[in-house]
Amino acid sequence: MKWTLVGINIVSTVVSDLLQSHELKQAGAQSVDARGLVRLVRIIAARRYLILSIVFLAVSFFAFMALVQSAPLSFAVPASAGSFLLETVLARLVLHERIGGRRAAGHLLVLAGILLLAR
């Protein structure tokens, strides 16, 4: 059950993040002050893919919530970070982000750290 929840969490996180990144780059720079939050809510309401991303995020959230009840937080958090590698690859392939040598090396160091945390 533990790993099923991790799997659900990872897939829904990846889909949610790709949709959010795509839509928010189109929407332009946002802020989180009071006015910025209202504007952000309006943008979410106007963009169906952002709404869909929140649905996937909710699925990911409930899977995580069930996971932290049965497993230590220090397992649940790094285990759900399996989405990290998948998202990096898809950011290059789907969002066409440029991932140069330094950024790729940084990703590998972070991934190694997350895997070490999960041991």
Place this chain on the structure above:
Amino acid sequence: MNLRREHLLRTYLLVLLFVALRSFGNLALAWGTRRLPQTLSVHAAAYLWSMLDPFVAAGIVLLILSLFTRMALLSVADLSFVLPTTAVGYPLAAVIGWFFLKERVSTGHWIATLLIFAGTALVGTTPRSTTPAGSPGAESSK
């Protein structure tokens, strides 16, 4: 130049705010769900019941705020920039778990923390956005 520096500063402030909100949101959630008698994955109705717990409710509020902060961050930076720079939350979760929930933190955890910080610092030296706002997918910095 000053405008560029201001944008960069704003990006890192959003990163810090997101990490703090997410870490303490997760802590409140873990603390709250552990006090519940039900097993959430078996009884679906227990999800709604669990939200009446003040720690779970506080955790949800903090995580919703962290969601908005991350959205603002994704509007100004690449996903491949946001992922590693916000990863400092993982070792922070281990430290918070150790401090508040009395979970065990090994030497490996501290080495992992160093690796994550090194990776984050390295990614922090790269351009925060390689696709122009308004046209995701476009290659801008050859």
